Amino acid sequence: MKKNVIIIGAILVVLIIAWIINLLWAAGQFKTLKPHFTGTCTPVSGLVGAEDITIHPITGVAYISAYNRRAVMSGEVVESGIYAYDLNDPSPKLTRLVAKTSQEFRPHGISLFVGKNGNDRLFVINHAQEKHSIEMFDLSDGQLTFSGSTENRLIVSPNDLVAVGPNSFYVTNDHKNRGGIKGMLEDYLRLEWSNVVFCQDKECSIAITDFGYANGINVSRDRKTLYLSTTTQQTLFAYDRNPKTNQLSLLNKISTGTGLDNIEIDECGRIWVGAHPQMLKFISHAKDKNQLSPSQILRYSFSRQNGFESEEIYLNLGDEISTSSVGAFKNNRLLMGSVFEPKILDCKF
Secondary structure, three states, X not given: OHHHXXXXXXXXXXXXXXXXXXXXXXXXXXXXXXXEOXXXXXXXXXXXXXXXXXXXXXXXXXXXXXOOHHHHHOOOOOOOEEEEEEOOOOOOXXXXXXXXXXXXXXXXXXXXXXXXXXXXXXXXXXOHHHOOEEEEEEEEOOEEEEEEEEOOOOOOOEEEEEEEEOOEEEEEEOOOOOOHHHHHHHHHOOOOOEEEEEEEOOEEEEXXXXXXXXXXXXXXXXXXXXXXXXXXXXXXXXXXXXOOOOOEEEEEEEEOOOEEEEEEEOOOOOEEEEEEOOHHHHHHHHHOOOOOOOEEEEXXXXXXXXXEEEEEEEEEOOOOXXXXXXXXXXXXXXXEEEOOOOEEEEEEO
């Protein structure tokens, strides 16, 4: 009996050690990172936690979602909101556009719907007061006007979204269980429990499911192909989207070996993804700003015939910017945002 207990105990120890090694490997802790970038970057201060950035394809104005996550976790009242950054200006500056009507506006993922005749609308995930809603703002003459909000029981842990109509969007839930032990288990066991929800006129339904930390989402310019990135699953997906029914069918996927974040699409239809090549360092940086976390920007081309082709555009160990969550590109300008940093990077090729 005693011998059996010892054997079982030894097996458990071996399994735990194997799980830890596997986790460290998957999180990128054993990677050898070689920083590189062919362009030059200028830091632009004036905000904190620019988690998502999108650039208007016609006007060239970038819209940035930002709030100071560390300060909020400490119970501080902080300024947050949506910022504009005009790439046409020879010396662009950040302009704060909106903080809604309360101090609790905590914007996360954003998406710009470019309508006909200049009827543009910005969709924003808001985590105010521990609730989760999708706020909509009409964009006119460089100003944002609040136009409505969507809350739904299926929107449980929203991270990013993409608008496909003036009142319709897909939104990623990065967890089935937000926070607590269950949420932690989803992360560290890399459970594929998260999903994507489609909403139209405040009515929502689950579109696709069973992902390991569904994160970034976007669509092609013709809105017929939807792209989804996953963080712990480390996979980029492409789906055929039926514009009439909004149903999605898997076209292709690629394993990336890195923790993917937000997705942006440039004027050539290429896919730009912010990423975290060493995810446990991301967690350390979230707790302590002095613990650097590597930043990575990947670019993908996709065709239905040939699938994905990838290129690593930017890699830095975190001294220039840590925890890169998004890379938005237009006319040889790359804007890079971060989850925690008090700046963005304006990079030129």
